[in-house]
Amino acid sequence: MNNLTLEALNLSVFTPMGVLLIGALLILCLDLIQKDLSVNFYTMITTIFLLVDLVAVLSSNSGDEAFFGLLKVDGVSIIAQSIVIVGALLFILLSIIPKKFNEFRFAEYFSLFLFSVVGFQFMVSSTNLILILLGLEIASLCIYILIAIHNTHKSIEAAIKFFTLGAISSSFFLLGIFVMYLLTSSIDLVEITARIQTSNHTLIILSLCCFLVSIGFKLSLVPFHRWVADVYDGSSEIMAGYISIVPKIAGIVIAYRIFTPFLEMNIEWLYNILYFIIVSSMLLSNIMAMVQNDVKRMLGYSSIGHSAFILAAILITNEQTLHSIFLYWSMFMFTNMGIFTVLWVSRNKLKKWHKYHDQPHIKFSGLIYSNPFLAIVFSVFMFSLAGIPPFALFWGKFYLIGTVVNSGEIYLALTMAVSGIMAVFYSLRLIVYILLKEPVELDGQIYITNVSWYNKFVMAMSAIVVFFSMSIIGGLLGYFYEILK
Amino acid sequence: MEHLLSIIILFPAIGALLGLLVDTKSIKTYGITISVIEFCLTLFLWVSFDSKAIGFQFQEIYSLIPSYGVNFHLGVDGISIFLIVLSSFMAMLSMIGLQEKRDIKHLIITILMLEMTMTGVFAALDTILFYIFWEFSLVPVLYVIGGWGGKNRIYASVKFFIFTFSGSIIMLIGILFLSHYYYTQTGTWSFSITDWFNVSLPYNIQLWLFGAFFLGFAIKIPMVPFHTWLPSAHTEAPTIGSVILASILLKMGSYGFIRFSLPLFPDATVYFVYPIAILAIIMIVYTSFVAFAQKNIKQMIAYSSIAHMGVITLGTFALNSEGITGSIFLMLGHGIVSGGLFLLVGMLYNRVHSKEIDAFSGLSTIMPMYAFMFAIMIIASVAFPMTINFVGEFLIFLGFFQVSPTLTIIAASAIVMGAIYSLYLFRKVFFGKLKDEHKILKDLNKNELFTMVPIVVMTLALGIYPKPITDTIDTSVKHTLSIMKERAVLEETKRLINE
Structure with a gap:
């Protein structure tokens, strides 16, 4: 214990998370000192800290370790953190709107938001299972509150549902850790995989099943998917968009870290279970998405299909896996962000189209006549979601299906193609409303009640990325190759 | 002019984007101007094209995804150049003849976007680029049919979209597999067919990949039994949609066969000659009978389109230079003739608001000019000598007679059905x-004459003197056949393909 110095802790690796922790605490302190600070102020403070965080993440070196290997920075964690931060950054900008919503009255909203980002950052930059669980719990607890704080009947229902099931899934994760510890007397994934000799031990099966349940819940895979639509429906558009992107990339990284070593050992039953989960998630979720009458619920089910796509890349474990996952998810992030921004901009409390839902399909009927610009942008995002070239998500799908084909899994690739056709079907249902049906609302202003420069900016950013993805995709992949070397 | 092809592809797209800023009153003139300039550009491409040279000309290549070998790779040869000229020609004429009044601005912008995708499909040499244009072309068509169509427009447009998308996503998997195979053989990634031509494929892989590509192309053509989207799309589509659908979009499928399936999978092509020829003959016979039973003029022309596409497919799989040259020439001919017919039906519909055959009789007494034009189009459609379709059909039957005289006789006699119903x-x-x-009906006005006269002139002129075009096509077709012969892995195939 003599060599325990401050330098040995290597605190600089902790900088990105530290910045955000300071930011979150600062917001709480400022709220104590002065009560009447505006939403703009808090949003800008949050944005600044997230920007600093992004710079810190991008400038951190792959291979650094802190706290004796507890925190590890590798290529995966840098890219995953960047996606988390960019997603958070753009979503928090949507907070500044002319309308008053309950959540923005509290400074804690922004503080919790930053804490959740910190949680995800811890989650993706460690191989220590306890730290992963800790990050997961920090982030999840923040998100439950962020959903509930919207303060509608449905948002509280959504938060309680999410909390209950989330707690159960976390306990499964913990159980998985216990069993792994029992087996290998280690809680570090690298050591665990090094110590496991035989793959058919009952305890391994038990432990991996526990992880599977927990990760399946976090990634909302079939059969752990029932919460998705209700939670999306109850959350505000900001939070629904946020939970469709940011927690999932963290979950994907965990799934990658846990399952890849075991998949490389050629454990047949694990492969089969994952295969079954992927296929059923892709097909069932898309069938469910086809019959929804509310855009947010539809997006909820569609996100299940997208997670399953990613899991397919994890399943096949070849050298392109990580690139395809991150490419897919960054493209998905901009597409989904665009869609949720459009929904957020058009959000109002009138409930004039449907008794329960805020965003039924019928609301957007004939949008091309009443608000042509919004209609074009919205349909471009939906075409991207369907994977129509040359929009963003096509490149993700193309590269990911390419990865699957390259490892010889033609049948899996064909299943993905079928699910792609289904995705076209449900996206087209909304596009038909937007472009082809008769208008229900002649006044286009009703669709932009929430508009402000900030959400216009987010929408423009997403639209530019989605529209011109053809020219940035090469550079992005080149960057991934460099980082993941 | 080494960037001529990119300019031709991007010009309508930029025109469409700038068109958003033009006011509704002058948008039609704007659209016509853009499409006329585009047509002049494609004519310039034709003039500067060296018809004696072998291989692709005006090649351009820019990297899109360097690590995965996806490039923006363009080029034309004798097979594709006339289809590009045809696309801009028909887009221009349908724009001049445009009669829609409602939301004209959206329509013009959509048509310009569509023009970009059509020229892109025919100019792309990178399969991923080809796939992008191929898929993106669905979006404007969806909007044209769904936005300006008839009563069942949404059903028809969505059916069209889902059908063609389903076929082509299977093709995408074929493309990805092929690129992976290329990688295992050479160690580099590429999606360019000019690279793929350098590697021969094993026989069993060829069979599977041919199937994947076949599904994509056959749905687009549309071959029986995948044809059901076409009649509903044609019935519901506005005139301009039908014109472009019949004259250019269907040709994408048959072009795909000649550009990709034949040279990439020569042995599989030979294996599938008879099944596909029989399917093509079923197409001709079956749709001819169905066409005869139609009560709607547009439906009848739509079914006759399928029959013509059957003849084109038959010519493609003759696998000799007469057959393939004929099938490309018939693509041009059918593009002009069916486009002309749909334009004429549209003109009648604007006057009477009916497309039923029974609603009309004796129109020649009151609309002589219209009747004259229609007569020329009808006889061109049944491939009367001295019209453009005759050249194509004659070459196709000449070509396929060398493969199977029996099937050729059956197909040729089925063509008689076409004459009967027409x-x-x-x-x-x-x-x-x-x-x-109907006594108050007026004959064609100046605008309509302006639309139809070029079509009639082309129909007759190319029917009488097709040589400049067929020679250019023939050079490229012979080159394609030599590639097939070179890449074939079975001796049988090498023997069967004669240049």
Whole structure:
């Protein structure tokens, strides 16, 4: 214990998370000192800290370790953190709107938001299972509150549902850790995989099943998917968009870290279970998405299909896996962000189209006549979601299906193609409303009640990325190759 | 002019984007201007094209995804150049003849976007680029049919979209597999067919990949039994949609066969010659009978389109230079003729608001000019000598006769059905007693004449003197056949393909 110095802790690796922790605490302190600070102020403070965080993440070196290997920075964690931060950054900008919503009255909203980002950052930059669980719990607890704080009947229902099931899934994760510890007397994934000799031990099966349940819940895979639509429906558009992107990339990284070593050992039953989960998630979720009458619920089910796509890349474990996952998810992030921004901009409390839902399909009927610009942008995002070239998500799908084909899994690739056709079907249902049906609302202003420069900016950013993805995709992949070397 | 092809592809797209800023009153003139300039550009491409040279000309290559070998790779040869000229020609004429009044600005912008995708499909040499244009072309068509169509427009447009998308996503998997195979053989990634031509494929892989590509192309053509989207799309589509659908979009499928399936999978092509030829003959016979039973003029022309596409497919799989040259020439001919017919039906519909055959009779007494134009189009459609379709069909049957005289005889006699229903249509509509309510109908106006005269002139001129075009096509077709012969892995195939 003599060599325990401050330098040995290597605190600089902790900088990105530290910045955000300071930011979150600062917001709480400022709220104590002065009560009447505006939403703009808090949003800008949050944005600044997230920007600093992004710079810190991008400038951190792959291979650094802190706290004796507890925190590890590798290529995966840098890219995953960047996606988390960019997603958070753009979503928090949507907070500044002319309308008053309950959540923005509290400074804690922004503080919790930053804490959740910190949680995800811890989650993706460690191989220590306890730290992963800790990050997961920090982030999840923040998100439950962020959903509930919207303060509608449905948002509280959504938060309680999410909390209950989330707690159960976390306990499964913990159980998985216990069993792994029992087996290998280690809680570090690298050591665990090094110590496991035989793959058919009952305890391994038990432990991996526990992880599977927990990760399946976090990634909302079939059969752990029932919460998705209700939670999306109850959350505000900001939070629904946020939970469709940011927690999932963290979950994907965990799934990658846990399952890849075991998949490389050629454990047949694990492969089969994952295969079954992927296929059923892709097909069932898309069938469910086809019959929804509310855009947010539809997006909820569609996100299940997208997670399953990613899991397919994890399943096949070849050298392109990580690139395809991150490419897919960054493209998905901009597409989904665009869609949720459009929904957020058009959000109002009138409930004039449907008794329960805020965003039924019928609301957007004939949008091309009443608000042509919004209609074009919205349909471009939906075409991207369907994977129509040359929009963003096509490149993700193309590269990911390419990865699957390259490892010889033609049948899996064909299943993905079928699910792609289904995705076209449900996206087209909304596009038909937007472009082809008769208008229900002649006044286009009703669709932009929430508009402000900030959400216009987010929408423009997403639209530019989605529209011109053809020219940035090469550079992005080149960057991934460099980082993941 | 080394960037001529990119300019031709991007010009309509930029025109469409700038068109958003033009006011509704002058948008039609704007659209016509853009499409005329585009047509002039494609004519310039034709003029500067060296018809003696072998291989692709005007090649351009820019990297899109360097690590995965996806490039923006363009080039034309004798097979594709005339289809590009045809696309801009028909887009220009349908724009001039445009009669829609509602939301004209959206329509013009959509048509310009569509023009970009059409030229892109025919100019792309990178398969991923080809796939992008191929898929993106669905979006404007969806909007044209769904936005300006008839009663069942949404059903028709969505059916069209889902059908063609389903076929082509299977093709995408084929493309990805092929690129992976290329990688395992050479160690580099590429999606360019000019690279793929350098590697021969094993026989069993060829069979599977041919199937994947076949599904994509066959749905687009559309071959029986995947044809059901076409009649509903044509019935519902506005005139301009039908014109572009029939004259260019269907040709994408048959072009795909000649550009990709034949040279990439020569052995599989030979294996599938008879099944596909029989399917093509079923297409011709079956749709001819169905066409005869139609009561709607547009439906009848739509089914006759499928029959013609059957003849084109037959020519493609003759696998000799006569057959393939004929099938490309018939693509041009059918593009002009069916486009002309749909334009004429549209003109009638604007006057009477009906497309039923029974609603008309004796129109020739009151609309002589219209009847004259229609007559020329109808006889061109049944491939009367001295018209453009005759050249194509003659070459196709000449080509396929070398493969199988029996099948050629069956196909050629089925063509007679085409003459029967076409002349029946003409008799019902133009001869007989004129209905009282039609006595006020006016003959073609200046704008309509301006639309139709170029089509009629082309129909006759190319029917009489097709040599400049067929020679250019023939050079490229012979080159394609030599590639097939070179890449074939079975001796049998090498023997069967004669250049």
